[in-house]
Amino acid sequence: xxxxxxxxxxxxxxxxxxxxxxxxxxxxxxxxxxxxxxxxxxxxxxxxxxxxxxxxxxxxxxxxxxxxxxxxxxxxxxxxxxxxxxxxxxxxxxxxxxxxxxxxxxxxxxxxxxxxxxxxxxxxxxxxxxxxxxxxxxxxxxxxxxxxxxxxxxxxxxxxxxxxxxxxxxxxxxxxxxxxxxxxxxxxxxxxxxxxxxxxxxxxxxxxxxxxxxxxxxxxxxxxxxxxxxxxxxxxxxxxxxxxxxxxxxxxxxxxxxxxxxxxxxxxxxxxxxxxxxxxxxxxxxxxxxxxxxxxxxxxxxxxxxxxxxxxxxxxxxxxxxxxxxxxxxxxxxxx
Numbered sequence: 001x002x003x004x005x006x007x008x009x010x011x012x013x014x015x016x017x018x019x020x021x022x023x024x025x026x027x028x029x030x031x032x033x034x035x036x037x038x039x040x041x042x043x044x045x046x047x048x049x050x051x052x053x054x055x056x057x058x059x060x061x062x063x064x065x066x067x068x069x070x071x072x073x074x075x076x077x078x079x080x081x082x083x084x085x086x087x088x089x090x091x092x093x094x095x096x097x098x099x100x101x102x103x104x105x106x107x108x109x110x111x112x113x114x115x116x117x118x119x120x121x122x123x124x125x126x127x128x129x130x131x132x133x134x135x136x137x138x139x140x141x142x143x144x145x146x147x148x149x150x151x152x153x154x155x156x157x158x159x160x161x162x163x164x165x166x167x168x169x170x171x172x173x174x175x176x177x178x179x180x181x182x183x184x185x186x187x188x189x190x191x192x193x194x195x196x197x198x199x200x201x202x203x204x205x206x207x208x209x210x211x212x213x214x215x216x217x218x219x220x221x222x223x224x225x226x227x228x229x230x231x232x233x234x235x236x237x238x239x240x241x242x243x244x245x246x247x248x249x250x251x252x253x254x255x256x257x258x259x260x261x262x263x264x265x266x267x268x269x270x271x272x273x274x275x276x277x278x279x280x281x282x283x284x285x286x287x288x289x290x291x292x293x294x295x296x297x298x299x300x301x302x303x304x305x306x307x308x309x310x311x312x313x314x315x316x317x318x319x320x321x322x323x324x325x326x327x328x329x330x331x332x333x334x335x336x
Contacts, residue, residue: 003059003061004056007052007056007059008053008057010052011052011053011055014048015053018042018049021039021041021045022042025038054093058091059088059089060084060089060090060091060098061088062084062087062088062098063086064086065086065104066102066103066104067084067085067100067147067150068083068098068100068101069084069101069154070083070096070098071096071099072092072095072096073096079151079154082151083150083151084098085147099158101145101150103145105142105143106142106143106145107140107141107142108143108166108167109123109138109139109140109141109219110123110140110141110167110170110171111123111138112124112136112222124137124138125137125170125174125175127178128178128179129179129181129182129183129185130179130180130181133183133223133227134223134227135186135221135222136222136223137174137221138218138219138220138221139216139217140219141170141202141216142213142214142217143213143214144211144212145211146210146212149210150210152210153210156209161209161211165209165211166206166211169205169206170202173198173202173205174198176201177194177201178194180194183223183227187221191218194218198216198218199213
């Protein structure tokens with residue numbers, strides 16, 4: 001609680017005490033009782049109340065987060081040239097008053113949902129893109145009042161600077177910026193470029209009117225119901241196309257995999273056949289070489305010996321026709 005409020009509170013108590021003493025004095029006078037002391041004390045309280053009221057009305061305390069414009073009938077133009085900074089100040093009671101303005105950071109939100117902003121109402125910006133699509137832009141302007149020019153703001157806008165200054169300026173700049181881009185660019189590739197352009201233009205215009213832009217926030221972009229449905233249908237079609245492409249690629253991969261398996265099996269069969277043929281060839285060559293060696297080592301006596309050894313163990317006598325050899329004739333050992 002600052003000192004001016006304390007003084008005004010004490011002044012109010014003095015006025016109440018003064019009125020109370022007047023009532024007491026009136027009652028004592030009606031009863032023919034002495035009321036001089038009460039009247040004297042009431043007079044003192046009257047002077048104290050007037051003094052404190054005058055002092056309280058002249059003392060003004062400006063908070064650190066605000067500045068004050070002194071409206072006066074004592075100066076040409078109706079205002080003091082210099083605003084009041086934070087701290088305790090004196091103004092002429094009853095002929096001057098102070099209009100307070102915040103110099104802290106403020107946010108003015110323009111959105112379709114009233115609860116998102118400080119000011120109640122639907123302040124979203126409706127704009128059209130270069131390809132004719134209607135969109136709704138929700139945004140926030142974060143700004144400060146320049147204390148050095150607050151008297152100009154009070155003279156031209158008073159407390160209407162948000163609705164009558166920031167709102168129409170921001171709407172015009174946003175609409176102009178949106179009209180330079182297609183709807184797909186506003187949504188994706190050019191969104192940041194568009195936001196930077198809006199911030200630059202808005203900063204220049206606000207500076208000309210005593211406001212400092214801290215930041216411009218592009219909160220949301222929405223469309224009409226018809227366009228939103230068309231986007232949804234387009235996305236569904238794109239997803240289906242991607243799914244079909246994926247299925248085709250999957251079938252191609254499966255076919256290629258089956259081809260490679262079949263090729264592998266065919267290669268394995270060929271390799272197995274080649275191996276079997278080579279093994280048979282090697283075996284035939286080995287048998288031929290063995291037969292050649294056997295034929296080179298055969299003699300009549302050896303053949304007869306092998307014949308005899310192959311007979312049954314109990315054979316002691318062999319009968320053969322007369323005039324025949326003991327065994328079948330052997331091949332001739334001489335070359336004809």
